[in-house]
Amino acid sequence: xxxxxxxxxxxxxxxxxxxxxxxxxxxxxxxxxxxxxxxxxxxxxxxxxxxxxxxxxxxxxxxxxxxxxxxxxxxxxxxxxxxxxxxxxxxxxxxxxxxxxxxxxxxxxxxxxxxxxxxxxxxxxxxxxxxxxxxxxxxxxxxxxxxxxxxxxxxxxxxxxxxxxxxxxxxxxxxxxxxxxxxxxxxxxxxxxxxxxxxxxxxxxxxxxxxxxxxxxxxxxxxxxxxxxxxxxxxxx
Numbered sequence: 001x002x003x004x005x006x007x008x009x010x011x012x013x014x015x016x017x018x019x020x021x022x023x024x025x026x027x028x029x030x031x032x033x034x035x036x037x038x039x040x041x042x043x044x045x046x047x048x049x050x051x052x053x054x055x056x057x058x059x060x061x062x063x064x065x066x067x068x069x070x071x072x073x074x075x076x077x078x079x080x081x082x083x084x085x086x087x088x089x090x091x092x093x094x095x096x097x098x099x100x101x102x103x104x105x106x107x108x109x110x111x112x113x114x115x116x117x118x119x120x121x122x123x124x125x126x127x128x129x130x131x132x133x134x135x136x137x138x139x140x141x142x143x144x145x146x147x148x149x150x151x152x153x154x155x156x157x158x159x160x161x162x163x164x165x166x167x168x169x170x171x172x173x174x175x176x177x178x179x180x181x182x183x184x185x186x187x188x189x190x191x192x193x194x195x196x197x198x199x200x201x202x203x204x205x206x207x208x209x210x211x212x213x214x215x216x217x218x219x220x221x222x223x224x225x226x227x228x229x230x231x232x233x234x235x236x237x
Contacts, residue, residue: 010051013042017052018061021072028074029138032062063230065200074231077135081208081234083178086166087133096135100163103130103142103196105156110146117211117222118148125149127156131163132196133227139197140231145223152220165221174214177221183209186229197228204229 017038020026032038038049053070056062063071079090091098110118110126118126126146133141145165147155151172158168169177186204194201205226212221 008051009044010048010055013038013044013048013052014055016042018056021061026072028072030072031068032070032072034069065202068200074138074228076231076233077140078233078235081182081236083180085179085182085210088164088166091135097137098133098135100143101132101134102159102163103132105129105159107149107153107156114146114222118146118219120148127152127154129156129159129165129168133225135231138231139228141225141227142193142196143223143225145221147221148219169214169220174220177212177214179210180213181211184234185209189226193226199228206232206234208234 017032026032032053033041035046035049035053038053039046042049053062053064057064057070060073063073065071077094077096079085080093087098087100106128107125108128109123110120112122114120114126115122115124120126126148129143129145129147131143131145132139133143155168155172158171162168166177185207187207189197189199189201189203189205191201193205206229207224207226209224210222211219214220
């Protein structure tokens with residue numbers, strides 16, 4: 001590869017790596033070969049490769065993690081967040097394949113905030129349902145919903161038949177529901193969350209804490225959805 005005054009060597013390497021990513025040789029989230037291998041592949045020094053990767057990181061194409069390597073940045077999926085928020089509707093609108101995977105569905109004692117929100121006695125029972133959200137075959141988020149008892153006692157068994165909250169609520173006579181509050185915050189994942197989502201613990205989550213009510217205004221669920229911040233974003237409106 002020839003170096004021209006107006007086209008530094010690293011810039012040519014940068015373009016070749018970017019072209020490989022664009023061609024699908026490396027998918028979002030994939031790790032690129034180490035600097036030494038890239039240097040051999042392109043017949044340049046590791047310093048030149050380092051410059052090329054730095055330029056790609058500045059352009060938002062890759063992410064360099066010290067001690068781990070260089071990764072192709074994930075495509076950020078923009079979810080619409082409003083009173084009629086539905087995962088299936090968002091995926092349909094975006095033309096993306098997605099799935100919910102049931103992690104657990106069980107009756108548990110409600111913690112302080114959950115009990116207060118659901119109108120339960122401290123430590124009273126509620127049904128907790130935990131789901132893993134996948135888009136294009138990759139995990140992007142975790143949902144933890146709580147349903148008050150006795151109204152929804154047994155809804156955990158329904159979730160073993162369907163992972164759709166809409167269908168599960170319909171089985172209990174709730175023909176529709178809407179979001180009344182959503183509170184967004186960010187935090188780092190726990191060890192278990194990082195394992196389920198296949199992400200480093202140093203990468204943040206975007207957490208949406210929400211309350212849903214039925215057409216009569218009665219609370220039907222309280223919970224949170226934690227999404228990988230480099231994979232999912234929200235459009236509020």
